[in-house]
Amino acid sequence: MIHVLPYIVEFSFCLLVLMGFYRLFLARLTFFGSTRIYLLSALGFSLILPLFDFQFGVSGNLPINTISSIGIAGSQIIKDESESIPFLSIQVLLPALYFGGLIWMLARLMIGLFRTMRLIQNSEKKHYQGFQIALNPVFRPASFFSTILLPTLDLEDRQFQQIIIHESVHIREGHSFDILLVQLVKSIMWFNPLIYVFENLLKEVHEFQADQQVTLSHSSIDYSRTLVQILNSNRRLQLLNNFNQFQTKKRIIMMHKEKSKESKKGVFLFGIPVLAMLFFLISCSSGVDRPQLVGTWTGSDFEFEQTEGADMSAMIEGGKMLHVDGKLILEENGNYQIVAGQGDMNGSGTWELGSDDILTTFDGQESTAYSIVSLTDQELITKHEVAFESPMGKLAGIITLTYKR
Known part of the structure; x- marks a missing residue:
């Protein structure tokens, strides 16, 4: 329904x-x-x-989030028998x-x-x-x-x-x-x-x-x-x-x-x-429909444009490894799951579609918003700004994540 x-x-x-x-x-x-x-x-x-x-094409707003959201990707669907829908359910x-x-x-x-x-x-x-x-x-x-x-x-x-x-x-x-x-x-x-x-x-x-x-x-x-x-x-x-x-x-x-x-x-x-x-x-929208996002997405490209801080190329490389070949599953019931590129479970939570972004809540606590730059049946590209404090000072930049269906 x-x-x-x-x-x-x-x-x-x-x-x-x-x-x-x-x-x-x-x-x-x-x-x-x-x-x-x-x-x-x-x-x-x-x-x-x-x-x-x-x-009418999605906007390019860039919400600021913490670096812990770096490399978000979806997972393969992991079915839990305890979550199966009862026959007489709503x-x-x-x-x-x-x-x-x-x-x-x-x-x-x-x-x-x-x-x-x-x-x-x-x-x-x-x-x-x-x-x-x-x-x-x-x-x-x-x-x-x-x-x-x-x-x-x-x-x-x-x-x-x-x-x-x-x-x-x-x-x-x-x-x-x-x-x-x-x-x-x-x-x-x-x-x-x-x-x-x-x-x-x-x-x-x-x-x-x-x-x-x-x-x-x-x-x-x-x-x-x-x-x-x-x-x-x-x-x-x-x-x-x-x-x-x-x-x-x-x-x-x-x-x-x-x-x-x-x-x-x-x-x-x-x-x-x-x-x-x-x-x-x-009848007019920003170009994104919820059904277009539902499904499994595979990370294919990761870009980080640093705007502040010392060189953190090693950390950025780690984020890329988590994202590329990782799986993001956006389920119809509003849940999402993440599997990293190496096949390890990397988190789960809930998601919803905003006016022009994907809003996620990780394990019921941390919230992250991803502006949708481009969306087709076979490709999803998102952008978001990140900023955090490290021993070497503040690190900030713009992350672009690319997924393939």
Whole structure:
């Protein structure tokens, strides 16, 4: 799950920021068609941005460390039977729990689709003004893709005329496709509360958009009475645009709200820098991905550029012997091990990837940071400054370590 977790975090961060922008700047506007497009775009960007990684070369910062880190190299993987993962460990339980929820949500979605289509199939059909109307006593006023669902029909009744206009907007605007998309994302992200909040925001905009169209030809006061009267009507179905599914009070307030001035559409443009910020935060990196570092690396070259102190060529030669042909293993679970060039164990600890460096902790005590100069599938080059006091005075310099995969 190591690759999935960062995606979930980045998806959630993007969606949270974009929903926050909507709540702060767009939710009070009456441009419901535009706000719907914004919300759908927000979901799309949140899904896509974490998949991209535009790399811009690593930096050359040189962290200062003690000379004891000289010649760090990885080791071959040393397996310890006592560290084997138990069958019922978190590595097994978490994926099982996730896929169990995914299967449940997808099954629920498929059953909902099948049940709705079966109800429509078994209902009486009528056509009115280019729309198909399915009549069934179990229905509450709703729409499902190209079909309006009603319990009964009286074309002379003003309330039915208002309902038909409302549901026809859902059909023309394709709101059922929006709901299906969100249901699919919700099935994948069933554990993420943000997707449920997003679903409510989008359905809310759907209702505002349809209500707005009704009030163009009917009194908003008269239509408000219709909403109140249908408040306690029959059950809802999962995939439908139910006529009265959201807070009646909020819908009535919004339909009586003064229409926003066209000049306020400029507020949507402020979303561009927000998207640019998310792009650089999520999709741009220093050029290093953790999976690229995981594995066994063999020391191939060692360079020491002395900047201060007496000639210490003998010590430097010793560091080179430890590094060249030594093994560095960077394990996926965050542990590392070192085997010197002569085959002796030379240490172990934990590691993590910084912004542009490898951060290691030796035996839980000494920490060292290695700036990544270059990284390919087959070669890793790091640099770091070292400084320490010796009997001959202070010794300082820059170490460059080269590894081959």
